Amino acid sequence: MALAIVGAAEAGLGAVEVGTTPLDIMAEATAAALEESGLSLSDVDGLFATTSQLAMPTLSLGEYLGISPRFADSSQVGGSSFMAHLLHAQAAIAVGLCDVAVIAYGSTQRLVGFAKASILEEDPYEAPYGPIPPASGYALATARHMHEFGTTREQLAEVAVAARKWANLHPQAFKQGPLTIEDVLTSPMVADPLTVRDCCLVTDGGGALVVTSLERARTLRKAPVVLLGAGEGYAHRNISSMEDLVTTPAVQSGRRAFEQARLAPTDVDVLGLYDAFTINPILFLEDLGFCAKGEGGPFVADGCLAPGGNLAVNTNGGGLSYNHPGMYGLQMIVEAVRQLRGEAGARQVANAQVALVHGNGGVLSSQCTAILGTLDAATETFNG
């Protein structure tokens, strides 16, 4: 059974009005995503949701929407949760646990403040040393990558500069305007070698996807976007337990996704690489097989990821310049859907048939890869 995304929408991006709740954002996005598909709330019998602000998000959202789903999954693996939800939804629909599922996310972290938006979860063996999770964990990984491979701060800055150039083409991007490598390097330091411009934004926002079987999707309003392959990879929770700071479980999640999709990196037209920090896309390009281990720094240089570059990466502007509402994976999937439908406006990648979205959670802890395609691409994967 192939899974198809038949509706995709965002809500509450940037900064929401006082009093707005994560459920308001999820519900607004759900309504918009259902509208795209032509389905209604009464069709929804599967519910996937997660947010750091609700302990039982599928119960809260089901109550808010006034639905009684027969299947619910609130798997919480950070920013990659939503790629995992796609895979879980495929399994659930394949075995008949539900027919039409909504996958939703919402955050008001900018409105309520970072501390209030997250569960206080201190590791007693890290907390005494004053880390600023997650930034200090990514800083340690960055420092190690620079040490082992000679990656430079200028190469890291290239990732942020490319993201800003894409953001300048997106009307809903939170940060716009010129950004140079020099700007990134001279911004206030957060944790060496990462400045504030090496770090993702803190915004509100969320979104929703409506998914069903490809068979049912063919009868609905929009051209289906098909899940060609997906994989999960989990290794650790805290940075002090990450065995090798320069290799992530994206190696495993990517391999699983590519095998299932019967595709290779050269087949991918547009990429979403979870850019919580500038080191992330560099690590993921290596671990997903777009370049060799250690070559990510030189690979991203000279505007490779920017509009007009060799590889279309984070075409919405990424977590670095578009929006980053705490967990950003759902935003990435929405952008891939828009690219594959040809709805991406000024930032549209010509003839985009295959999109890879790679989510990351924790401190390089959870890695989930999903490969999406148009109907034509799906025909090649499933009949080829």
Add this chain to the structure above:
Amino acid sequence: MPSVAQEYRDGCRTGQLLYQWDEVSQKAVFYPRVIAPATGGALTWRISTGVGTVYSTTFVHRRGEDPRNLSLIDLDEGFRMMSRVEGVGPNDLAIGDRVRVHFADDGTPLFTKDTV
């Protein structure tokens, strides 16, 4: 019987950096656990020499405060822990530097660059 966290902290308060040993995998284990990771085997306590190598390092910048070091230390016995190397600025510490443990008044293990 005290919790593993309590046994570890008691060690720190008496100037001993404790870690655990898994007989099955013949590997050092840190942080303290009640079973060995991956093998599920029993664990015994050992005392570290407290000497190790900086695996990675950063300085955390908080508004209005001096940058504070945060490092991952690979102890010679084969386990890794997070700690802080004291007495160094951002230009005085590199990955690969040798460091040695000492204990703060509350028992928190900290490190200084090993000059031996």
